[in-house]
Amino acid sequence: MPDAAGLELIAAEINERHPGAILGTYYEHDQACLIAEPEKIREVLAWLRDTPGQEYTFLASVHGADYLPAVPRFGVHYELLNMARVERIRVRAAVHDPAAEGGPYPLGEEPLPEVPSITDEWPTANHQEREVYDMFGIVFRGHPDLRRILMPEDYVGWPQRRDFPIGGEPVIFTNNEREVPGWTQ
Amino acid sequence: MSGGRSAPAHGADVIARTSAEVVGTSPVERTGADEAFEIEQELMTINLGPHHPATHGVLRLLVALEGEVVRDLKPIIGYVHTGIEKNCEEKSYWKAIPFVERMDYLSYFFNAQAFCGCVEKLLELDIPPRAKYLRVIHLELNRLHSHLVWLGTSALDLGAMSMFFYCFRDRDRILDIFEMSTGQRMHTRYFQVGGVIQDIPLGFERKLRAFLKEFPSRVDQYEALLTNNEIFLHRTKDIGIVPRERLLELGVTGPLLRAAGEPWDLRKVSPYLAYGDFDFKIPIGTVGDGWDRFIVRIQEMRESVKIIEQALDGLPEGPWIADDRKVVLPPRHELGTSMESLIHHFKLVTEGFRVPPGEVYYPIEAPRGELGCFIVADGSAKPARVHFREPSFVNLQALRDMCVGDYVADLIMNLAMLDPVLGGIDR
Numbered sequence: 001m002p003d004a005a006g007l008e009l010i011a012a013e014i015n016e017r018h019p020g021a022i023l024g025t026y027y028e029h030d031q032a033c034l035i036a037e038p039e040k041i042r043e044v045l046a047w048l049r050d051t052p053g054q055e056y057t058f059l060a061s062v063h064g065a066d067y068l069p070a071v072p073r074f075g076v077h078y079e080l081l082n083m084a085r086v087e088r089i090r091v092r093a094a095v096h097d098p099a100a101e102g103g104p105y106p107l108g109e110e111p112l113p114e115v116p117s118i119t120d121e122w123p124t125a126n127h128q129e130r131e132v133y134d135m136f137g138i139v140f141r142g143h144p145d146l147r148r149i150l151m152p153e154d155y156v157g158w159p160q161r162r163d164f165p166i167g168g169e170p171v172i173f174t175n176n177e178r179e180v181p182g183w184t185q
Numbered sequence: 186m187s188g189g190r191s192a193p194a195h196g197a198d199v200i201a202r203t204s205a206e207v208v209g210t211s212p213v214e215r216t217g218a219d220e221a222f223e224i225e226q227e228l229m230t231i232n233l234g235p236h237h238p239a240t241h242g243v244l245r246l247l248v249a250l251e252g253e254v255v256r257d258l259k260p261i262i263g264y265v266h267t268g269i270e271k272n273c274e275e276k277s278y279w280k281a282i283p284f285v286e287r288m289d290y291l292s293y294f295f296n297a298q299a300f301c302g303c304v305e306k307l308l309e310l311d312i313p314p315r316a317k318y319l320r321v322i323h324l325e326l327n328r329l330h331s332h333l334v335w336l337g338t339s340a341l342d343l344g345a346m347s348m349f350f351y352c353f354r355d356r357d358r359i360l361d362i363f364e365m366s367t368g369q370r371m372h373t374r375y376f377q378v379g380g381v382i383q384d385i386p387l388g389f390e391r392k393l394r395a396f397l398k399e400f401p402s403r404v405d406q407y408e409a410l411l412t413n414n415e416i417f418l419h420r421t422k423d424i425g426i427v428p429r430e431r432l433l434e435l436g437v438t439g440p441l442l443r444a445a446g447e448p449w450d451l452r453k454v455s456p457y458l459a460y461g462d463f464d465f466k467i468p469i470g471t472v473g474d475g476w477d478r479f480i481v482r483i484q485e486m487r488e489s490v491k492i493i494e495q496a497l498d499g500l501p502e503g504p505w506i507a508d509d510r511k512v513v514l515p516p517r518h519e520l521g522t523s524m525e526s527l528i529h530h531f532k533l534v535t536e537g538f539r540v541p542p543g544e545v546y547y548p549i550e551a552p553r554g555e556l557g558c559f560i561v562a563d564g565s566a567k568p569a570r571v572h573f574r575e576p577s578f579v580n581l582q583a584l585r586d587m588c589v590g591d592y593v594a595d596l597i598m599n600l601a602m603l604d605p606v607l608g609g610i611d612r
Contacts, residue, residue, distance in 0.1 A: 028543050029306050059436060060548065061574035065561050077559065079546050079574070086454045090546060124436025127582050135270075150263040150611055159271055162569070166275050 002089060007032040010054070010089075018043045023094060031090060038076070038093040038115045045091060045118060048080055056080035056089055059118075062128035064136045068162040073097040074138060076115055095138060108156040110137075117143035135160035228256055235264050239342045239597045242607025246584075248593065255588045255596055260581055266611040273571040277537025278304050279378060281571065285558075286372045288573060289609030291334055294320075294327040295551040297376040299558035299573065302457065303547035304378045307540050307562050310509060314501040316380030317459040321496045322393075323366070323375060324458075325489040329400070330359045331552040332482050332489075339479075339601035340411065343420050348410065355403055358396055365389050378538075379513040380506030390497060397490055397497075404490075408483050421475035425587040425599040429473065435586070436579045439554025441603065444481045445473030451550035463495045478602040512538045537566040546574075553577050553604055577609040 002010060004027040011022045011034055021040035026033050036044045048056045061079040074095035081088050099110040117140035119126045129140045130149040137158035140146055148155060157164060228249045235243040243264035249257040269288055273281040285300045286293040298320060305312060312320075337352030360370040366385045367373035375381055411417045427435075429445040442449055450467045452460040468484030470477030506513050514533055515526035540562040548557040554576030561570040580603060587599040 029309070029545050031545060033544075058433060060555060061436075061546070061557050061559070061579075063559055063572040063574065065544075065559075065570040065572070067561070067569075077546075079557065079559075083449060083454075088546070122436075123434050124579060124582065127578060131578075148263075150266040152263070159268065160570075162274075164271075166271060 002032050002087060003027075004032075007034070007089075010034065010048075013051075014044055014047055017047060031088065033090040033092055035092050035094050038095050038113075041076075041078070041091070041093045042116050042118055042121070045078060045080070046121065048089065048091070054082070055084070056082045056087075058083055059122045059124050060088070062125050062132065064132040064138060064160070066136060066160065066162045071096070071100075073100065074113060074136060076132060076138060078118075112137050112139045114139045114141050116141050117146075119143050134158075137161070227251075233596075235261075240600065240607075241338060241605060242610075244581075244600075244605065244607055244610070246596075248596070250593060253592050253594075255591060255593055258585045258588050258596070260584060262578075262581070262607070262610050264611065265607055269612045270571050270573065273568055275567065277566045278540060278568060279533075279537055281568065282376070282378075283372065283374050285571070285573065286374065287608070288612050289551070289553075289556075289575065289577065289606045290371070291331040291606050292327055292551050292553070292556075292609075293372050294323050294376065295549060295556055296573070297374070298324060298458075299547060299549050299551075299556050300560075300571070301376045301378050302549065303545050303558040303560045304540065306545045306547055307543055307560060308378070308512060308538075310379060310507055310512060312380045312507050313504045314459070315384075315503045315505045316507075318496045318500050319381050319385065319505060320376060321459050321463075322493055322500075323363070323381075325492045325496075326359050326362060326393075328489050328552045329486055330356050332486050333359070335482065335552075335601075335604045336407065339604070340417075342597050342601045343417060345411065345414070345417065348407065351403075351407060351410075355400065362389070362393055362396060365392060377506060377513070379509060380504070382506070384505045393493070393497065397494055400490055401487060404483060404486050408480075411479070418476065420595075420598050421479060421602070423472070424475045424591060424595045425478075425602065426472060426474050427583055427586045431586060432473075432583060435583045437554065437583050439550070439552070439576050439580070440478060440481045440485065441554070441580055441583065443467065444470035444477035446471055451548055451555060457549060459496070460492075462499065463492050465492050465495075475598050475602045482604075539564060539566050540568070548574070551576055553606070553609070554580060573609075573612060575609040575612065577605040577607075578612075581605055581610060 007025050007027055011025045015022050018040055021037055021044050022034055023037055024035040048054050058081040059078060060081045063077050065075045067073060067075060072094040074097060076093040076095060078091045079088060080091065093115055095113045095115060097113055099105055115138055117129055119129060127149060129143055130146060132138050133140060133146055134148045134151050135158065151159065228251050230247060230249050232245065233248055234240040234245040245261040247259040247261060248255055269284050273284055276284060282297055282300060285296045288296050333352040333356040337349040340348035363373055364370050366389050367375040429447050432442050432445050446469055448467050448469050453467055465488045468481050468488065470481050510529045515529050519526040520530055542562055542564045544561045546557055546559045548555045555574065556576055557574035559572040560568050563569040584599065584603055588596045
């Protein structure tokens, strides 16, 4: 792990190269994290991978989180790893929810947040971005095959969001199958 | 056989096809971009699974075939998605442990360790040395158990029926040992936040040592049965090679990556628990074909036996769970005499302990690769987000690279050597 001072240096260097790319940093439990502007996430990850002295070439995991009621609401985390030095660094894209303004929207028609996809440069992100899309409704722009991966294809709603209730899903019987959205087409 | 496969040197044509461009969404379109092969025959898309014994669960594969040769492959998953991550958000931390154990049902101790280790890191809680050693013993026994199930079912896929019975016989002895120390054969809930729930019983060590004494010779027998088997060699040698660089791009970890020659094992590079105390080796392969994947796992079983023996020899005395009354349940006998213990017990059982806000990613080396647990704590007694980076889920992406250009029969072998557990993939 880069230590707290090293993390600040990395953040300053990225901001020098790509102004406005790093919004903040935090360092807790010996883990370093950069908070990045989602539109510049590709540049940030490429910088961390290609800059001599950084070389975080292995993308261990991509996952999302819903920080409701915080603003920006969503986070997409990229767990990078330098295998030679055994150092990890987390980059969190802080994603605003466009459905927070306007609305209320009908179920399944809310505007979705967007993040550029990194699948072309990091093939491991393919399934993981699909999972984040499936669970949080975060659209990865440029993903070659952005479909639901774990939930049924015709499912309506984003189940891992914090405002999505547990047990809020109606059980389908023949008498109500026409009312349940999207399941019987 | 169609004329598309005009056998060049095997390694070269594998490398050529893994750099193929991915275009479009349908399997047929995608293989159209693969210029390494000329398609002379119409492609046929068939569906393999979800209910097929060789898919080791409910994995569905959409396979585009030209004759008998796989031209494209798309895994379709989610059939056993049960929303475990979402359910954990509604449970207090200690009640989420049995949930996460049930994801990858062959490596339940690993799931529990990833979760408990992550919560311990959030709490900055140190666990006693005896707990670390007991955890290592159970984790490595679990690795043996998981590899035995893999070996038995994989050999069964390749037609070696008796291996299945032999492996399940030994697996059952491991489950007996688990039953002795934890009271359950599977999904034991033995690991707690702060340590393990109880000490090992009398006679556990004798039983475990008897098993460890016998097990290496069993591994020798299994290895001899398969490595001297011509059919097995023909089915596995030089099949399913993916270059190391490509595996790293795809995020593959565990025995698959080690078989391709990358000595990457989290037990060695960032020793969690007590792994730093033990002397063991990291087996790696050279070519990265099916046979290397097989032999790496066989060697790993031997190394696990060594680790367990060392952990038993050096098992420290002392408490097996941390003495932090805000997190760990007080001993049962105190409840009758100590008011304070009774209050702690009541608060822990009804509300659970609170975890200070923060987020942690905690990776460990599971039998299939890097199993990472990511928890966001919001200061309450329930996690705000639990995510598991499942090695099976990530490794499955490499299946296409292993299979394209080979026969459909090799697909079954590749899938067996990939060792996916669908409970882990779908969560």
